[in-house]
Amino acid sequence: MANITCSNIVKSYGAFPVIDGLDLSIPDHEFVVFLGPSGCGKSTMLRMIAGLEEVTGGRIEIGGTDVTDMPPGDRGVAMVFQSYALYPHMSVADNITFGLRRQGVSRSEIAPRLEQVADMLGLSPYLDRRPKNLSGGQQQRVAMARAMIKTPKVFLFDEPLSNLDAKLREKLRTEIRKMHLQLKTTTIFVTHDQLEAMTIADRIVLMRDGEIEQMGTPDEIFERPASHFVADFIGTPAMNFIDATIEAGHVARAGSIALSLSPELFPGLVPGQKVELGLRPASMDLAAPDAPNAIGGTVVLVENMGAEGQVITQVDGAEISFVTPQFRQVRAGETVHFALRPDQIHIFDPETGRSLRGV
Amino acid sequence: MGRVISATLARGLLALLIVVALGPILWTVLGAFKELRDIVTPVPKLLFEPTLDNFATILRNPTIRDGLLHSGVVVSVSVLIGAVLGIPAAHALARHAQRFGDDVQFFVLSLRFMPPVAIAIPFIVIYLDLGIYDTLFGLILVYLITTISTVIWLSVPAFERVPRDIEEAAAMEGCSPFEVFWRFSLPVAAPSLFGAIVFTFVLVWNELLLALTLAAQNATLPVVAASITSLGKEVPWGVINAATVVLVIPPLVFIGLLMGLLNTSVQSGRK
Ligand SMILES: Nc1ncnc2c1ncn2[C@@H]1O[C@H](COP(=O)(O)OP(=O)(O)O)[C@@H](O)[C@H]1O
Ligand SMILES: [Mg+2]
Numbered sequence: 001m002a003n004i005t006c007s008n009i010v011k012s013y014g015a016f017p018v019i020d021g022l023d024l025s026i027p028d029h030e031f032v033v034f035l036g037p038s039g040c041g042k043s044t045m046l047r048m049i050a051g052l053e054e055v056t057g058g059r060i061e062i063g064g065t066d067v068t069d070m071p072p073g074d075r076g077v078a079m080v081f082q083s084y085a086l087y088p089h090m091s092v093a094d095n096i097t098f099g100l101r102r103q104g105v106s107r108s109e110i111a112p113r114l115e116q117v118a119d120m121l122g123l124s125p126y127l128d129r130r131p132k133n134l135s136g137g138q139q140q141r142v143a144m145a146r147a148m149i150k151t152p153k154v155f156l157f158d159e160p161l162s163n164l165d166a167k168l169r170e171k172l173r174t175e176i177r178k179m180h181l182q183l184k185t186t187t188i189f190v191t192h193d194q195l196e197a198m199t200i201a202d203r204i205v206l207m208r209d210g211e212i213e214q215m216g217t218p219d220e221i222f223e224r225p226a227s228h229f230v231a232d233f234i235g236t237p238a239m240n241f242i243d244a245t246i247e248a249g250h251v252a253r254a255g256s257i258a259l260s261l262s263p264e265l266f267p268g269l270v271p272g273q274k275v276e277l278g279l280r281p282a283s284m285d286l287a288a289p290d291a292p293n294a295i296g297g298t299v300v301l302v303e304n305m306g307a308e309g310q311v312i313t314q315v316d317g318a319e320i321s322f323v324t325p326q327f328r329q330v331r332a333g334e335t336v337h338f339a340l341r342p343d344q345i346h347i348f349d350p351e352t353g354r355s356l357r358g359v
Numbered sequence: 360m361g362r363v364i365s366a367t368l369a370r371g372l373l374a375l376l377i378v379v380a381l382g383p384i385l386w387t388v389l390g391a392f393k394e395l396r397d398i399v400t401p402v403p404k405l406l407f408e409p410t411l412d413n414f415a416t417i418l419r420n421p422t423i424r425d426g427l428l429h430s431g432v433v434v435s436v437s438v439l440i441g442a443v444l445g446i447p448a449a450h451a452l453a454r455h456a457q458r459f460g461d462d463v464q465f466f467v468l469s470l471r472f473m474p475p476v477a478i479a480i481p482f483i484v485i486y487l488d489l490g491i492y493d494t495l496f497g498l499i500l501v502y503l504i505t506t507i508s509t510v511i512w513l514s515v516p517a518f519e520r521v522p523r524d525i526e527e528a529a530a531m532e533g534c535s536p537f538e539v540f541w542r543f544s545l546p547v548a549a550p551s552l553f554g555a556i557v558f559t560f561v562l563v564w565n566e567l568l569l570a571l572t573l574a575a576q577n578a579t580l581p582v583v584a585a586s587i588t589s590l591g592k593e594v595p596w597g598v599i600n601a602a603t604v605v606l607v608i609p610p611l612v613f614i615g616l617l618m619g620l621l622n623t624s625v626q627s628g629r630k
Contacts, residue, residue, distance in 0.1 A: 052527050073533025085524035089546045099532035150532075 002063025002076070002153040002186055003028045004049065010057035011044055011210075017056070018044055019210040026188070026203075031180050034190045035197040036207035037233070042190045043158055045207070049188065050079050050156050063153055078147035079156040082163060084139045086131035086146075093118075093127040096145045117145045120179070137168045148179070155180075155187040161196065173200055194234050198222065206230055228276065228353035231346055237281045237310050240320045243350060246273040252347070255316035259293050262342040267358040269347070275356065278346030281310060284322035286330075287339035294339040295320065299332050311336065384607075390600035398596045413601035426583035427605065429495060430564065433579055437499045438560050441506025446552060448507075449514030450540055454526075464515060470508040479572040486573060498574045502563050509559045517551030518544060553621050557614055564610055580606055 004026040011019040019041045026032050034042040047053040049060055051072030059068050067075045087095050093114060094101075100110050118124045121141040131139055140160055147155060157176070161169040177200050180187055191197055197204050198218045206213045206221060214226040225231035231239050244254035248271045250261045259277065261269065269275070287294050297313030297320060309327025313320055313336060322338045330336055347356045390398055392409040417423045452460055482501060486492035491500070521544050529543045530536075545552070567581045575582070584602050587595070 050531060052530065071533075072527075072531045077531070079528070079531050081524045081528060083522060083524045085522065085528040087525060087529070087543060087547075102532060102534070146528075 004154060004186065004188070005061040006045075006049070006058065007061075008058040009045070009048065009055055009060070011041070011048060011053070012056045017210065022058075022210065022212060024205065024212065024215075026186060028186055029184045031177075031187045031189065031200065031202040033197040033201035033204050034188060034207060035194060035201075035204050035233075036192065036213075038192050040207045041210040042192075042207055044210075046079075046156050046158055046188060046190050049154075050077055051075050052079075076153040077156055078150050078152035078154075079158065080140070080143045080147050080160045082159040084131070084136075084143045084163075086139055086142055088131055090130075091127065092123060092129050092131065092134070092142050095131060095142055096123075096127075096149055099146070099150050113149055117149045120148075121145050121175075136164050137172060140164065140172060144176070144179075148183070152185065155185050157187070157189040159190055159192070161191075162193075169196070176200065195236065198234070206233065224355070224357060225278075225346060226355050228278070228348045231278045231348070231355075235280055235282065237321055237323065239346070240277075240279045240281065241348075242277045242279065242318065242320070244275055244277050246271050246275060252277055252345075257295050257315065259295075259345060260342055261345060261347070265343060265357055266347055268356060274350055276348040276350045278348060279320065279322075279340060280344065280346075281321045281323045283344040284338045284340040285324050286322075286326055287337050289337045291337070291339045293342065294337045296335060296337045299330055299334050299336055301332060302327050302330055311338075313338075387600050387603050390596060391604045393597055393600075395595070395597050398600075410597075413597040414605075416595075416598050417601050417605060422578070423580075423583050423587075423602065423605075426578050426580040427609075429574075429577050430580040431609065433495050433498050433502060433570075434560060434564050437502035437506045437563055438556065440499075440503055441510045441559060442556055445507045445510030446514050446545070447540065449511045450518045450544055452511065453515045453518035454523075464512070467508045467511045470504055471512075475566075475568045479569055482569075482573055493574050493576045495574065495577055498570060498577070498579070501569055501573060502566070505563055505566070506559050509562060510555055513555035513558060514548070514552055517548040517555065520551065521547045549621055553617055556617065557610075560613055561610055 004024075006022060006024040009019055009022045009024075010017060022045070024045075034045060036042055044053060048055050049062075051067065051070060051074075055068060059066055061067065062075055062077065087098065090098065096117065097110050097114055100113070114127075115124070118127060121144060123138070123141055123145055126134060126138060126142075131142060134142065140163075143160070160176075161172055164172065173196060176189070189197075189200060198221075201218055203215065203217055204221050205215045208229055214221060214230045216224075221230060222234055225234060228241070232241070242254045242257065244252040244257070244259075246269045247253050247258075250263050250266070250269065252259045252261055252275060254277065284295075289296060295315060297315035299311055300314050300319065301312040303310040303312070304327065305323075308323050308325050309330075310321050310323050311327055311330050313322075324330070324338070348354065349356055389405075391413055392411070393404070393407055394410050394412065397404050397407045452463060456463060478501070482497075483492065486497050489497075491497035525543055525547060526539050529539045534542065565581055566579075567585060570579045570582050571585075578586075584599075584606055587599055587602055
């Protein structure tokens, strides 16, 4: 087990830098998720920590040891690939134990460890099979067992669940999380799925174009997004964005919409300032027309999501959606009112996209 | 009902194709065990008294015996060296040659563009000067051009089909680049590599022109087989058939051996 420190990491393919001066520090035992749209450099970052990709500049330390120039096998890390990367010419048991056998660990020592990880991941009945005779979920479990049995200092996962169907993905996600609670091994998990990141992470590192956009716990990322990009990326249904102007008395106005804002959260706002409001559909609900911060709109569409429904409305020609459990009473074409608390309003600088939250 | 008919038709067609494909071979094999008068009868004979005379003639004939031996040595050595040098080269090309990989591959292929006649004459001159004309060593040397280039050309795609992730996973477990090649890339690519080697083997086993021009005295089997027709006035059909069988058997044995090797090497992953 170990902490990981990356300082001033640069990675270029040819002249084009994919990652440009990235600093990151991951404490021991933490489950960190690299989240971001595809192509933002998550895999590249992970592969540099694994040692599969050379850094162009910067240093990487694992457990206080500088591993920047070490081959992957010497770093004490284990990786699980999106494609599972099982050895097709070996049985499941041999796949799992290859690393230990290669290190010359004795058979009598390997057997109980194999039994333990196979039990933990439910692989005991399949140990003699070839990987190609297993389902996708079983194959990914074998890949996890292969990583676990070596008791590495760090686990690296590169989109391990992307090739599985939704149901299995959820199940394995829970298993990975449970496994981490039990083993407490420092883990980096790469995904482009924000829901997966939110449910599994101790901390999320949200990346964009090779830079860290925001780093924090899932709650911090969700409740206090540092920028328009983060707010837009996290949460389903996606946040509504509205251009507005600040008026006297900490009120934001956009056409027929007038929302009173929290002076504590946004002390720096001045009348006349152009801002971008961010309203999460999930933080709004149906309200009386005269309720504080009520917004009136014409219903365009109601989407049934089971326990709740998303209501998409038209307000001054733009679409705003909100989520309500009472969506069954709402009909398209009706006029509805919905509202949210001032402390749930996000405000961004329309130029830089950064949050204007004061604290 | 329609399904049954189409299935029967398909089977019938398949049987016909097999007969067409294997018929001549079967006839040759039968002919190898026939006496000449059984072969030249106007009515083809399926039932006859088998004889080993033809094989005896062949194996007693020193030219043919030597030809078999020469072929065996020349082909196995050149294919072996071709595989030992060509397969690692192909792996390196498939994995590491990003910038000039295509050029190198094209160069390798271009070695096969030249008609053998074009190189045969200069080679005679060079070999005479070097004193290796009409030696097995000289023949092996030119065959290496064929074997190495063919093995490389056919093995690059085999290694490209090995998922890179597998090699990376092995590297993560501490394997050196050579170990990754030896214990992972090679066994995973083995079935395709096997095809490459068999193809190369057959290519040089049947090679006639260079063998004829560069090693007329130390003749290989194709050279001998080509000259058998002039053994006597009367065309010795039985002997020719037997010679064909002898010519065909080594590649078959070779393929069988490689198959066995392949199966054990795939299983030895367990260790
Ligand atoms: N071997 C490579 N050669 C050139 N560009 C690459 C290579 N690998 C990745 N890239 C580029 O680096 C960027 C980041 O890639 P990657 O880390 O795989 O993204 P992610 O995993 O976040 O989807 C992408 O723009 C990709 O095109
Ligand atoms: Mg990726």
